[in-house]
Amino acid sequence: MVKKDLAKRWYKEARKGYTSVVALYLLCSRSMHGYDLMKSMTKFTEGLWKPTPGGIYPLLRKLEQMGLVESEWISVGRKRRRRVYTITPQGRTTLQRFLAEQSRLLAVFSSLLRGMLEEFSEERQAFRELEQIDELLQRALENLEYTLKELRRRTFRS
Numbered sequence: 123m124v125k126k127d128l129a130k131r132w133y134k135e136a137r138k139g140y141t142s143v144v145a146l147y148l149l150c151s152r153s154m155h156g157y158d159l160m161k162s163m164t165k166f167t168e169g170l171w172k173p174t175p176g177g178i179y180p181l182l183r184k185l186e187q188m189g190l191v192e193s194e195w196i197s198v199g200r201k202r203r204r205r206v207y208t209i210t211p212q213g214r215t216t217l218q219r220f221l222a223e224q225s226r227l228l229a230v231f232s233s234l235l236r237g238m239l240e241e242f243s244e245e246r247q248a249f250r251e252l253e254q255i256d257e258l259l260q261r262a263l264e265n266l267e268y269t270l271k272e273l274r275r276r277t278f279r280s
Contacts, residue, residue, distance in 0.1 A: 141173065141181060142190075143224075146217045149191060149209040156182060159207065182207055190216055 141163075148154065148162045159182070160173045173181075185191040190213035195203045209217075 141171070141177070142185060143217065143220060144171070145178075145181060145185065146190060146209055146213050149207060150214065150217070153206045153208040155204040155206050185213070189213070 144163055144166065145159060148159060148166060154162065156175065156178050160175070160178050163178075164172050182191065182193070186193055186207070190210060191207045192210055193205050193207045196206050198204050
């Protein structure tokens with residue numbers, strides 16, 4: 123039996139892999155602190171992704187350990203400090219390479235998904251046609267039953 127949430131889980135897993143990419147991409151435009159990056163990601167993905175502090179800060183630490191971003195503490199006001207993240211040259215290069223590879227992969231997946239959608243669409247159309255045939259057969263049976271009843275009634279009446 124297939125779990126109902128399997129498609130959602132696949133989607134969530136695929137999305138996880140792109141969180142780093144979106145973070146690096148957004149950091150290309152300007153340096154940001156974690157909360158600002160979370161808001162930018164939500165806006166950039168039109169609300170599709172809503173990163174949480176429990177997800178974004180470990181991600182930023184991982185990217186920093188990999189040398190893809192660097193951070194520095196800046197003072198905000200008198201007593202507050204924020205850690206601001208900036209993409210490194212290595213981060214830009216990694217992002218460019220990834221995007222080049224992804225464009226090839228996207229072309230293949232796009233073609234594959236288009237074919238799958240067409241196939242499902244054809245199957246769905248065939249199913250709809252079968253449903254229509256079923257409805258027609260139901261009506262024909264009802265008409266046949268009515269006709270038989272009328273024939274019996276008339277036969278016994280005579």
